[in-house]
Amino acid sequence: MWRRSASFVLEKYQLPSSPMESPKSPQSPNPNPNPIPNLNSTHGISAYYQTRAEHHGVVTSDWLAQAQAAVEPPSPPSERTSPGSGKPFSVIEEFNYWRKKPDLAEAVAAIMALAAVIRSSNGTTMMELEIELKTASDALKKGDRSSISLSAGCDLFMRYVTRTSALEYEDFNAAKLRLIERAERFGEISLKARRTIAMLSQDFIFDGCTILVHGFSRVVLEILKLAASNRKLFRVFCTEGRPDRTGLRLSNELAALGIPVKLLIDSAVAYTMDEVDMIFVGADGVVESGGILNMMGTYQIALVAHSMNKPVYVAAESYKFARLYPLDQKDLEPAIRPIDFGVPIPSGVEVEECARDYTPPQYLTLLFTDLGVLTPSVVSDELIRLYL
């Protein structure tokens, strides 16, 4: 909060120079290390957004180098706690392996990693298994604080495990097998969720409408694919989506489906908003208030849409619901992503490197989830039913 006061200039000089933990490799695009300690450098680069960028396939080369540097697994604590496990098993490595697959949602990768933990566990009771899972899940969350779907997926799986263990399976191995089977089926659940969402949103796309899309969400892509295959006539405006260039990637996919696409730079959203009939975005996470966390720029677009009375529709699977209640933008764990401006930044100039923003629920019209079409106020109800 103090950062917003006018005394920010003084304060920056007074801050204790934090140890430069951030993996700023020498090839960083910011060649001159700032004399003013960058406040953001205390948090690491968000591995979640790096992976998403890799999925988008349009990355800059020095960016990739940073990605490699950032994604080194710290010594996994799960190794030490599981008694008598001879082989080195790292839940974080497992997670990174799954996460790199472009078609897999983040929460699915987390649950696959936890399934691997169960498989490699040598415990003989449900309590031991639960403890191992808890440690693994904490390790995963600590490894990447900025990913909401990761922590939501871990929490969901942990709740499921604790509930299933109450079902009095006489045979521990049967229970274990069942948990592994359910976890591995979760990938199917996730795909089914996407299809359900696509079906629910079909009615809202009418012939001759113009849809504005921001960010590259696989769920939104599924929605548009289904609408195109249902022979609806519509056109799509894609925002460019700096710095990941998500718009380019998305427009490739849409053009391949024969949908008329128009690319806009991010600043042109307000200019074209009167031609737009509705906005579709995905979500990285859905928070308890009913608001969403999504790629930087979503809040801006929602504000413009609200002022021009255009509906904003969010497509998110239900496992992205998280028990967070951010009160403002800075309340969240910042997800840092270095931005490549193409030209060297002059020294003394800071860059806002956060990759995501929070859109409050009053700017959202409806959420399409696999639990049905929801208004933002239903989200907290669902979360309460799960967690309390």
Add this chain to the structure above:
Amino acid sequence: MPDVQALVGDFALKLKRRKVEGSHASARQTAELLRSVVSQQRLPHAGQAAVLIDAVRAVGEQLIAANPVELAVGNIIRRVLHIIREEDLSSTTTAMEGLGLSADSDDDNAGDHEDRPALSAAAVAAAARSALRAPSLHTLLEDIPESAAVPHASSSGGDSEGKSKSADKSLKSRKLKHDVIEAINELIQDIDTCHEQISEQAVEHIHQNEVILTLGRSRTVKEFLCAAKEKKRSFRVFVAEGAPRYQGHVLAKELVTKGLQTTIITDSAVFAMISRVNMVIVGAHAIMANGGVIAPVGLNMVALAARRHAVPFVVVAGSHKLCPLYPHNPEVLLNDLRSPADLLDFDEFSDCMDFASRGGSPLLHVVNPTFDYVPPNLVSLFITDTGGHNPSYMYRLIADYYSADDLVVKRRSTS
């Protein structure tokens, strides 16, 4: 069931010809019709709920197709389907608990269920209950085939129990029908008494020396205002006449006979008068799942005026008007266009509207829509027979009254 089919056909025809007016009448007649359908439906021994649901769905599809704009018909059909599912579930739960105790001893008989010997009856019942509820985060990782095995377990478990249970079975079949019909009777009673229950809350909302605005004539609003008057509140009412039907005139007369000070204004004068009004109370044709309201034409304008002047906009409606669907193009899809004769006199305008001249396309078009859509952010409060609610709370009531499976009422080709 030839005479039931005839009844259904009659009713569908009446709906199509708009002979049945108003959601109250439509809801009541639909509920009575479904009651006859259920009572005359012959049920097999096993899978009764499915047969009932199928029968109701078939009738429902016909009725909804006859008048898709009359949402109360669809609401009642979905309510009845939900009732059938709930009654079936509660009878299954009690049956499972009874079976569970004996199944433990008859473990050898239940040969098909070796894969799940350790599941307690409570767990199975819980799974069945979760299958009834809308999908939630709670059940996201649950196995769907597990809950599908539950009715299978109950029926084949019953067979393996032997003849001693067959007497229980026929008792159970009569019981399900009986329960469903009782629940439908309760529903009909709710529909009938909704006005009283809403009017009971009138005195909490209308205070001394207030000025209330309303538009057109809604029976619920009339009873609401009269109930407050009975409780010795003195207040004034502005009635906007509600062109082109001018039902506001009828309402004004009724209010005057009850002793209320009334003023009639034209619809266009609403914006001018709204600053002098304390509260707007209106009725609705239907309430959608997002809290939006399908209301008689002109009410969107009143809602905007009320928002502009920070006047509370209160909607009173019985719970049979609560619809689980989300409106995606309500101005077009959920609207009825009535005859232009309400607006224009044919004698004077017959030459403008002549389809024979000018190559079959007249220059004068007359549009007479029946309904307006009021978005949820303009509504301050909903008063239903269950109490007063926020528009963002409607989803909760919907989850109580309806099942997620029934949103699309289409008969399944495979039973």
